[in-house]
Amino acid sequence: MSTENVLKVENITMQFGGVIAVDNMNLEINKGEIVSLIGPNGAGKTTAFNVITGVYAPSNGAIYYKGNKIVQNHPQGKMKKLYRGENPAMYESHRVLAPTPDKITCLGIARTFQNIRLFKSQTVFDNILIAKHMLRTSNVFTATFHLNGKEEARMREESERLLEIVGLTDVRNELATSLPYGKQRRLEIARALATKPELLLLDEPAAGMNPQETLELTEFIDEIRKKFDLTVFMIEHHMDLVMEISDRIYVLDFGKPIAEGTPEEIRNNPKVIEAYLGGADDE
Numbered sequence: 663m664s665t666e667n668v669l670k671v672e673n674i675t676m677q678f679g680g681v682i683a684v685d686n687m688n689l690e691i692n693k694g695e696i697v698s699l700i701g702p703n704g705a706g707k708t709t710a711f712n713v714i715t716g717v718y719a720p721s722n723g724a725i726y727y728k729g730n731k732i733v734q735n736h737p738q739g740k741m742k743k744l745y746r747g748e749n750p751a752m753y754e755s756h757r758v759l760a761p762t763p764d765k766i767t768c769l770g771i772a773r774t775f776q777n778i779r780l781f782k783s784q785t786v787f788d789n790i791l792i793a794k795h796m797l798r799t800s801n802v803f804t805a806t807f808h809l810n811g812k813e814e815a816r817m818r819e820e821s822e823r824l825l826e827i828v829g830l831t832d833v834r835n836e837l838a839t840s841l842p843y844g845k846q847r848r849l850e851i852a853r854a855l856a857t858k859p860e861l862l863l864l865d866e867p868a869a870g871m872n873p874q875e876t877l878e879l880t881e882f883i884d885e886i887r888k889k890f891d892l893t894v895f896m897i898e899h900h901m902d903l904v905m906e907i908s909d910r911i912y913v914l915d916f917g918k919p920i921a922e923g924t925p926e927e928i929r930n931n932p933k934v935i936e937a938y939l940g941g942a943d944d945e
């Protein structure tokens with residue numbers, strides 16, 4: 663496996679008033695890896711995803727994508743007094759970088775959400791096509807007056823091909839919400855793939871799935887990783903899925919990473935057993 667660095671999270675702290683949701687987090691993900699982020703409820707996993715994808719500007723720290731700094735912030739003004747994390751000084755002389763989620767998507771980072779967020783009143787096909795429009799190269803004028811027919815045709819063709827690859831062609835005209843739960847999850851992942859990401863963030867993709875659906879999802883994630891040459895970063899509570907699919911795992915507890923390693927190493931790490939697994943078997 664190549665060791666080209668795709669994502670580097672450096673000293674990220676996210677503070678909401680008195681709550682430090684993510685506390686000086688450092689992690690690195692290399693090209694082609696599937697890396698999982700686990701930890702008890704409220705450990706700060708979704709907040710970390712929200713910082714990486716531009717939903718929140720961090721209170722402090724920086725994020726690099728393929729070697730380029732894409733996010734950076736440090737406590738300023740009144741926040742300086744309130745800030746309770748570490749290392750603010752190292753960023754103070756640098757400018758703030760806080761791209762919006764759509765800009766992050768255009769860079770090549772896509773995500774899914776803990777609660778499925780499909781366009782409910784749109785068909786399966788239109789859910790994919792709308793996501794494709796995020797990458798549109800035409801300007802507002804051509805987009806408004808549909809003058810760029812060639813680009814639209816290409817997007818439609820790519821959407822059809824994507825539906826075929828993920829096995830949803832037979833339901834292309836159905837409303838997204840009429841699909842069974844497992845297929846809605848698959849559509850949500852397909853919609854993220856429509857933006858042609860290199861890094862895919864999945865927030866609890868197996869939430870609410872039965873064992874059979876979870877097994878199918880495990881195979882699906884592995885399949886799309888290979889087919890689309892993806893790097894995958896995943897939050898998941900289903901330990902069987904995490905242990906089966908991850909190359910490496912990071913464990914968060916109270917916003918702080920307490921362990922990193924292969925599934926085998928994590929399984930046997932006493933800190934993890936104490937903080938999270940509680941010595942119990944897989945879910």
Ligand SMILES: Nc1ncnc2c1ncn2[C@@H]1O[C@H](COP(=O)(O)OP(=O)(O)OP(=O)(O)O)[C@@H](O)[C@H]1O
Pocket residue numbers: 678681682683701702703704705706707708709710
């Ligand atoms: N917008 C916000 N404002 C204030 N506090 C927040 C906000 N978002 C998250 N938090 C707090 O930050 C902490 C971490 O929450 P987060 O949702 O990131 O945890 P999590 O590890 O994803 O949990 P779960 O596994 O239950 O989804 C919690 O104490 C939460 O209440």
